[in-house]
Amino acid sequence: MQPGRGRAVFGECLVPPNGPWLRKAIMEQNIDGKISMVKKPPPKLKLVKPSPANVIAPPRRLGEHGTNLWNTIQDEYGVRDTGGKEILMQACAALDRAEEMAAEIDRDGPVISIKGVPREHPCLKGELANRAFCVRCLQKLGLNFEAVKNVGRPPGWSPN
Numbered sequence: 001m002q003p004g005r006g007r008a009v010f011g012e013c014l015v016p017p018n019g020p021w022l023r024k025a026i027m028e029q030n031i032d033g034k035i036s037m038v039k040k041p042p043p044k045l046k047l048v049k050p051s052p053a054n055v056i057a058p059p060r061r062l063g064e065h066g067t068n069l070w071n072t073i074q075d076e077y078g079v080r081d082t083g084g085k086e087i088l089m090q091a092c093a094a095l096d097r098a099e100e101m102a103a104e105i106d107r108d109g110p111v112i113s114i115k116g117v118p119r120e121h122p123c124l125k126g127e128l129a130n131r132a133f134c135v136r137c138l139q140k141l142g143l144n145f146e147a148v149k150n151v152g153r154p155p156g157w158s159p160n
Contacts, residue, residue: 056079056085058092059086062092062096064099066092066093070088070092073138077143088141092134095130101123102123104123105121105123105127109121
């Protein structure tokens with residue numbers, strides 16, 4: 001190492017101390033005395049499945065859409081308290097009802113004829129009310145607040 005320069009000299013190559021590539025590789029010396037870079041083998045990773053003890057089942061039976069919402073919320077937020085689970089259960093049940101009504105509206109059309117007079121489908125208001133209830137329940141749980149941008153400095157920023 002040359003004094004005052006902060007660099008080590010290996011043969012013809014100047015090596016900066018703590019260089020980023022130095023952390024990724026191990027330096028080895030060959031029989032000839034030359035220094036070569038040998039990459040570390042990648043770590044062996046193992047897929048870990050969630051244990052059944054960590055999965056929270058809904059307190060009552062839900063339909064397909066409600067179960068998907070329940071599982072997604074539990075995976076991301078892990079609602080554990082009794083009140084929170086009941087609010088989430090009501091939101092999931094409302095989503096199931098809204099989807100059932102949406103299927104009826106898709107089948108019959110948004111406008112139906114009653115006594116020869118065209119009217120909006122009776123399930124339109126119910127579907128909207130159930131979806132609004134579901135969203136209000138999720139807001140009560142505080143699940144509508146999420147970081148809008150990444151925490152920390154923006155990429156490319158340097159303190160000059």
